[in-house]
Amino acid sequence: MGSFNNYTVSGVAAMVFLLKHATRGGEMTNDNINIDERKLSIIVHALFSSWMLSFLFEGQILYALADTFDLTTDVIIFGGIVALFSGLLLCGFFIKTKWAAKQLFLCSYLYFLTVSVVFFFPPSIFWTLGIITSAFLAGGCVAAWSFYFKSGTPKNERIKTAADVLICSNVLMILLNMAAIHLTPRIGLALSMLMLMAAFFFAMRLPTGDNDASPASSGRKESAESITGPLVFLCLFIVVITINSGLMYQVINPSFAHLQWLTSWYWAIPYIVALFIMRNLPPKTNHTYILYVALAMIGFSFIAFVTLDHSALSYLVVDTLILGACGIYDLFWWSILGEMLDLHKNPAKLFGIGMSANVLGVLLGGLIGSAIYTEGTHIYNVTLLALAVVCVTLALLPLLHSQLFSLLKEHAYLTVVSGMVLEEQSKITDRFVQFANLSERESQVTALLLQKKTYKSIAAELFISENTVKYYVKNIYAKFNVRSRAELIDIILTTGEDNADKK
Numbered sequence: 001m002g003s004f005n006n007y008t009v010s011g012v013a014a015m016v017f018l019l020k021h022a023t024r025g026g027e028m029t030n031d032n033i034n035i036d037e038r039k040l041s042i043i044v045h046a047l048f049s050s051w052m053l054s055f056l057f058e059g060q061i062l063y064a065l066a067d068t069f070d071l072t073t074d075v076i077i078f079g080g081i082v083a084l085f086s087g088l089l090l091c092g093f094f095i096k097t098k099w100a101a102k103q104l105f106l107c108s109y110l111y112f113l114t115v116s117v118v119f120f121f122p123p124s125i126f127w128t129l130g131i132i133t134s135a136f137l138a139g140g141c142v143a144a145w146s147f148y149f150k151s152g153t154p155k156n157e158r159i160k161t162a163a164d165v166l167i168c169s170n171v172l173m174i175l176l177n178m179a180a181i182h183l184t185p186r187i188g189l190a191l192s193m194l195m196l197m198a199a200f201f202f203a204m205r206l207p208t209g210d211n212d213a214s215p216a217s218s219g220r221k222e223s224a225e226s227i228t229g230p231l232v233f234l235c236l237f238i239v240v241i242t243i244n245s246g247l248m249y250q251v252i253n254p255s256f257a258h259l260q261w262l263t264s265w266y267w268a269i270p271y272i273v274a275l276f277i278m279r280n281l282p283p284k285t286n287h288t289y290i291l292y293v294a295l296a297m298i299g300f301s302f303i304a305f306v307t308l309d310h311s312a313l314s315y316l317v318v319d320t321l322i323l324g325a326c327g328i329y330d331l332f333w334w335s336i337l338g339e340m341l342d343l344h345k346n347p348a349k350l351f352g353i354g355m356s357a358n359v360l361g362v363l364l365g366g367l368i369g370s371a372i373y374t375e376g377t378h379i380y381n382v383t384l385l386a387l388a389v390v391c392v393t394l395a396l397l398p399l400l401h402s403q404l405f406s407l408l409k410e411h412a413y414l415t416v417v418s419g420m421v422l423e424e425q426s427k428i429t430d431r432f433v434q435f436a437n438l439s440e441r442e443s444q445v446t447a448l449l450l451q452k453k454t455y456k457s458i459a460a461e462l463f464i465s466e467n468t469v470k471y472y473v474k475n476i477y478a479k480f481n482v483r484s485r486a487e488l489i490d491i492i493l494t495t496g497e498d499n500a501d502k503k
Helices: 002-023 035-056 060-068 074-094 098-118 125-144 146-152 158-182 185-203 224-241 243-255 257-266 269-279 287-307 312-343 347-375 379-405 422-436 440-450 455-462 466-480 485-502
Strands: none
Touching (some): 035 060, 035 098, 060 074, 074 125, 074 347, 098 125, 146 312, 158 269, 224 312, 224 347, 224 379, 243 347, 243 379, 257 312, 287 312, 287 379, 347 379, 440 455, 466 485
16 A cells, blocks of 8 residues: 555656646746646646556556456557557548647547546457547547647747657656556556546646637748648658667567566656757757767667667666657657648648658557567567668658758757857858858858848848849859758858867
């Protein structure tokens, strides 16, 4: 009974942390966005996600309940993932307003509570039906949350909101997992239902007005074609890299199942730490380089998995590398999709498509990993596949960067030039003007390029045509021997760092 009290106290402590987010403040930001809506949306989604991660989506509570009855979970697990994918993909076609999103939350949470009760009884067809139908609705809830992600958080701050949601949901998930493993699965399930009840309570307080606080301004409106290209490329990238996440679930995790005392609490810790670090990085930090570091971490994690034994120390090495990298990349596409919400009239459709790519990659990797694990294929084949995925991702990353940079020039993961003060930009630009023999007009265009101005804005500011701007840009790129604005910025940043080191 003392152990149960400890878990209850831990859960209450986490809830108090979330409650402080909801009740503190009431101020308005410079963008006239009510802080309460932002924090309330974080709490609702974190509470719901803790139930989903610990139970519905390959959760430890579900696995523990299945083990109690010696139940094979392959059909339930993969059926649930397919349903989750479908819910994410289709939600935007049915949910088109914040009011509809809120109604979906409230109805779904009540349904999830009803379905969860079924798992207090022995396995039946209702287990499978409950998981599949709940997963479909859960996918819809994730996609629909984007209405509040967009209206509750101003642009360029969504990376922090995404990090807060992911951190809070995973902290709560750890507590629920530990309760299910170290106490009983039914206690874990009961606590997860409390999270759903709390999510329902806070969801009732979500605003329902459709007056989005951060609509697409005239300066950020893009044609459907200009959004489609980067979005498709981003989805392709997500599908490829998350294949390794599926391999992790089906191959790496089962290999360390005998270390339950360690895996029950440590598994998501590197993920949370990586999210916290990325959330609080200084603005001048080059996030793009960190993406390459994370890719290396994934590769080394699978190499360590195949070369080391299955001891506790080996688990710490493998899990720290791969879950840390997962945290970096999850925040990458969550925040990218968050910034893209301003460019589409229905955020649920855009966010759902992006998140469905994540689930699809996990599904593909899981199916491959399950086949490898079941057939007893040599473990080296898993590592070779994972390294092949890393190589393909490495080839896609620069192309993805150029695609996204043309759309989201101020995102933290895409460039750090926005972290420079104008005076510093001006000094570096002046040095380059002298070095590259730029004309007066070319130097003016260069300075505006560094300020993330579009060709149209540059033309208006300099009273010239867009074609003339393109002509000057072509000359500038030729003199610097670069092919894009991103390469130009990289050269300027490198020069700025070199000069700072000399000082």
